Amino acid sequence: MNLKRRLLVATMALGFVASAPVFANAADLIAIITPGHDNPFFKAEADGAAARAKELGYETLVLVHDDDANKQSQLFDSAIAAGAKAIILDNAGANASVAAVQKAKDVEIPSFLIDREITKSGVAVSQIVSNNYQGAQLGAEEFVRLMGETGEYAELVGKESDTNAGIRSSGYHDVIDQYPDLKMVAQQSANWSQTEAYAIMETMLQANPGIKGVISGNDTMAMGAWAALEAAGRTDVIVVGFDGSNDVRDSIMKGGIKATVLQPAYAQAQMAVDQADKYLKTGSTGLDEKQLMDCVLVNADNAPKLETFALSN
Missing domain, CATH: 3.40.50.2300 (Response regulator)
Known part of the structure; x- marks a missing residue:
């Protein structure tokens, strides 16, 4: 250059x-x-x-x-x-x-x-996205299992302008709402932010001391919620996130946050570059514009295999 x-x-x-x-x-x-x-x-x-x-x-x-x-x-x-x-x-x-x-x-x-x-x-030319609905359902099914199908819970929602926030929330509720003994007592957007999630979780706990679980639209908010729960001495609360970050992996392995849903950020970005390269060289990707990648549940069983938004074999 x-x-x-x-x-x-x-x-x-x-x-x-x-x-x-x-x-x-x-x-x-x-x-x-x-x-x-x-x-x-x-x-x-x-x-x-x-x-x-x-x-x-x-x-x-x-x-x-x-x-x-x-x-x-x-x-x-x-x-x-x-x-x-x-x-x-x-x-x-x-x-x-x-x-x-x-x-x-x-x-x-x-x-x-x-x-x-x-x-x-x-x-x-291409829109390559994680199957957020499928992933949310995976996370919700694990959340229901961990909660024993009963108890009060709170939901932390992502940024309202982000389509993924709504899709994930819908996926959660299409599973959780089938269980009448699971009662959502608080729901609020924390804008994907760890700092906001910490403050909101503090307020939610004060208003609803019986909270047994928290389901979060992403891992960053889950980390903020878990920090607030730890500070309040409520490490008994079940927290499930979404993204598959190394921070949440480490928390899972220490017995903190219980699960997350991996969306393959690193691989997805590399796929986009591969398609850009092919398009620039041939004038076509050979694929549909909209492409979905399935998500994977991460819990204590497979968390050690997670590294930088990818699971090793």
Whole structure:
């Protein structure tokens, strides 16, 4: 990469949007745009995509939108200006992201979505997402078993603008609501945040001291809930998460959080890069736009095999 191109890419990586030329020698650049890497799931996505892209001979531009659709739009401008030939995206909202993906398509830059769908078809080349409903049902079935089919429980829901939050909650309830002796006494969004989940769990416990279980829309919130439960001396409460993070794996192995549902973030991101590579070389992925990957239950039986959102054989 020449010096001018290096300076441009470095500037774009800092989130600065400039009126920059598209370099003719940018044929090997893939942009990877995800939510913040403070969440290990999104970091795994970015790391997986970047590693595969480099294996295939591409340069990478790794950017973070922090679930801000306006910032995401600016980062698309950055990727376009830097001459990216494809974009790997975990988007900042099902509706709010359509315009950004369309903007890239309009200048013939294909987008390959992971983890979260957008509401319009035919704009992205691929939308590769975990089967959140199937995964939620797995988690709910384990939760019901651990609860002995009875008792008061609370639910921590993800960010309301994220389609996955609603899908997971629906999957949970389509199983749990079949058991009349399981009674939900509290339900609140903690916006995928560990800090928010900690504070909300404290409040839920004060209002409902009989809580026996907590089912969470992701592992980050599950970790926040478990920290609050530990602080309150309530390590008897059953907590089940969703994502398959190393943090929750470690908690499971220590007898803390009881289970999670693995969605293969690292593999999913690598699959998106493989499809981008094939599309750039042949003009087609040979696959449907929307693709579902099944999730896997993780509990004390298989937690030792979990590493960075992947299970070893």
